[in-house]
Amino acid sequence: MAKKQMKVTLxxxxxxxxxxxxxxxxxxxxxxxxxxxxxxxxxxTRGMVRKVAYMVKCEEVA
Known part of the structure; x- marks a missing residue:
């Protein structure tokens, strides 16, 4: 089973x-x-994204 991933963009x-x-x-x-x-x-990684949420865009990858 593949791990879930998310796409993060600065x-x-x-x-x-x-x-x-x-x-x-x-x-x-x-x-x-x-x-x-x-x-x-x-x-x-969710914690890191939450900390810099004002600088990044996060999307779920299906």
Missing amino acids: VRSMFGTGARHQACVRGLGLRRLHHSVLVEDSAA
């Missing part, structure tokens, strides 16, 4: 944000504006 610049928020964005694997990655849908 829609706002990291410039001017705190170091912890930048670390969350880097931890998700996002590198630049409008960059998208597929990440595993787990409690850890």
Whole structure:
């Protein structure tokens, strides 16, 4: 059975944000504006997305 995934896209610049928020964005694997990655849908990644929700867009991948 395949693990559930979600697509996360950086829609706002990291410039001017705190170091912890930048670390969350880097931890998700996002590198630049409008960059998208597929990440595993787990409690850890959901927490990271929730912390930087104002900077990213998250979609469920079926």
